[in-house]
């Protein structure tokens with residue numbers, strides 16, 4: 300009790316604060332998402348995400364050199380196909396955009412960890428994450444296509460596959476397909492607790508995957524639910540998930556905290572497009588200090604339980620760290 304207890308004693312200097320800091324953040328814990336499209340010499344700005352672009356493979360290679368220079372070691376890849384169709388064929392075509400990107404990136408940057416986002420929504424003309432029949436997203440029929448996509452991604456050199464579709468049973472289907480092709484060492488990082496979130500708004504422009512009808516509420520989780528996240532995570536781990544993701548991140552810190560206390564696999568959090576854009580917009584107006592808020596947001600996500608964080612700020616944060624913040 301005061302006056303004996305004075306928590307301020309341990310805050311008196313920068314060195315002392317550093318000594319007793321509970322949560323730390325390194326650039327090696329961050330994963331940088333990138334959008335890759337067909338063609339050459341493309342670096343197309345995404346209006347709603349200042350600083351983020353759609354890249355053709357040639358320009359992406361130039362960017363990756365810079366990104367790696369800033370200390371980033373892991374990349375999450377999203378593809379924008381040449382043609383979309385009802386079955387999302389380019390997702391599992393050996394010559395699909397992500398398969399081409401994986402081969403090129405591996406050749407030039409063998410040290411980078413390349414994570415392939417595994418979903419059909421960028422590749423289907425209706426924009427949903429699975430096969431659609433009579434207005435319903437078909438679960439079991441979609442699994443086969445997702446499994447095929449995983450195999451093609453792994454064969455093309457994906458170090459990790461990351462299913463983000465939220466179909467039931469997809470981790471088991473993907474694990475079985477990978478193992479059936481001898482790809483026993485390809486980890487699955489599953490978007491286990493993925494909520495139907497308005498915070499994905501800017502991503503729809505970046506990945507061109509807006510659903511043509513309806514929304515994703517029949518497969519993504521209801522934002523009002525907390526215990527259900529544990530159920531989803533338990534199922535994915537039982538099916539073979541090596542890493543589980545909670546998404547979005549900052550509005551779901553309670554979920555992160557629950558999951559961290561519940562599982563023994565690494566827990567990832569995805570600081571999604573809307574979280575990025577809100578910080579960028581406010582900082583762009585001079586209303587908040589980007590450096591402070593970015594670091595604080597990432598530290599909060601770590602403190603709540605994330606071992607690793609997927610964030611569009613990864614290279615920027617790496618650069619700030621190199622400059623001593």
Ligand code: PBG
Pocket residue numbers: 416418420428463464498499500501502515570571572573
């Ligand atoms: C698609 C997918 C989405 C995101 C990652 N994978 C969008 C969605 O489910 O609608 C969102 C990422 C972001 O907002 O940054 N399967």
